[in-house]
Amino acid sequence: MRQKDQYGQNTGSKLPYETSLLIKDKKKKLPAQEEFIPHLAFDSVIFGFNGKQLKILVLEYHNTGLFALPGGFVKRDENLDDAVQRSLKERTGLDNIYLEQFHTFGNNARSNATIMRRILAENDYDFPDTYWLLDRFISVAYYALINYDEVAPRADELSDSINWYAINDLPTLIMDHSDMVKMALETLKRNIDKKLIGMNLLPPKFTMKQLKEVYEAILGEKLRRTTFQRKMLSMDILERHEKLFQGTAHKAPYLYSFKKIKNVDR
Amino acid sequence: MRQKDQYGQNTGSKLPYETSLLIKDKKKKLPAQEEFIPHLAFDSVIFGFNGKQLKILVLEYHNTGLFALPGGFVKRDENLDDAVQRSLKERTGLDNIYLEQFHTFGNNARSNATIMRRILAENDYDFPDTYWLLDRFISVAYYALINYDEVAPRADELSDSINWYAINDLPTLIMDHSDMVKMALETLKRNIDKKLIGMNLLPPKFTMKQLKEVYEAILGEKLRRTTFQRKMLSMDILERHEKLFQGTAHKAPYLYSFKKIKNVDR
């Protein structure tokens, strides 16, 4: 209903909502095409780390058994990056999420009106054959890194649920969304040292072991403890804090945080 | 029948060219909006290497003193990558150009109707205020690598000329095209070892010195001769051929080519 209000508001686009009159909505308003740039979508691979596994958020559409990445559309006067941030805020409640665009998927065959029709139909929407969501879409794909523990994901109107799935135990995703996940992960691996990935997947203070586990989950391989520690410390990006007493029968590890650095892209 | 939105744009693909009748063209037909996906463009940073410098192709629009990257639009039923290849063939005459998508530019402010109006006007086109090229565009940016010597670039209809410009001596480019060049070059640097860049910027057979000069032009720094040679040979990607006798008063260098490799992205 929050969404309904939103779709009812003027967005700054100077266009009257003529076409929306064509859509007889039974329950809720469908996205009106005048508000958005046609043929253009975005999808987000939202990564989180639960301490053991790398996971992503996946939507399940109502009554269909269809799984998909969360995505959305760009308003007529809205920056592309802002549109993605807006949608992420709707799904996660978080502001200022770490976001990286990694590819734009533009094959003609990627769009599938049949799937979209089924999703809309199962949601009891009534829509014309010319409804814009049935058209071909080019999708700009982003990956996001968020702190797993701080988030209570919220599904969108069309979806039953939004849930965390381990990266190596995903359901089959619609259209080319599996390719998106694959490419997102490859990009993440390539960027792991440049972009200080851990900064966004971990709480502010963390142990060296936790940081190593994030790296291992992303790279999909075990790392040598001593070499990893030496490398991280030599990079001069970590600040050491007090020890963490966990009540375990061994030496307590130090807590670290990432140094506040100015003017460096993370 | 497909529906139209407020811009008069058709959102489907198989439409007659109704709207083009609105455009009274004095000389040539302007691109008709029904043929292309609205609001979506692409731009290409086309790299070549002349033996000394890294260069890119830049268009100059007729009578305006405005310089821009070559670009184009995606047909309603055309794959994004194919559209870029098609446009590159038009500019360079080459098929199967090495192409890499690197970023999609989607800021609202990047579009500039004033500039586009001026370009169209200086070309003696007559067009309505609602002409689709004056709308906001999201642009997917690619870089291409081509063999400098094999190409005779051809300007498009709106442009006076298309010419090679050294990467560090470019004219001021319109809109965000300078950002595109900058990001293309950064991506090229990052990819230089992974993607065997030289394969596409050099003739089939080349000396180690030429290969080193390509690397130096891309990275913008001098490399150590012996280290470079050792690294390249150890990568096991080069095939050694006959010596090249240049008529110079010193030892003749070997010619090399890249090994034919299957199933590896270059």
Next chain:
DNA sequence: GTATTATTGTTACAAATTGAGACAATAATT
């Protein structure tokens, strides 16, 4: 012919980085 010149290809050794293990330190628990 022979000496000269400007590279080129390779080797040798030093310096730096990384791999692999050893070992002492230390929070609980027994």
Next chain:
DNA sequence: AATTATTGTCTCAATTTGTAACAATAATAC
């Protein structure tokens, strides 16, 4: 006080990279 399971650091080996030396030419100059 002994035991246990890490953690932080150090040591030495293995590998990679930086740097320079050097022999091998393909022309040209004499």
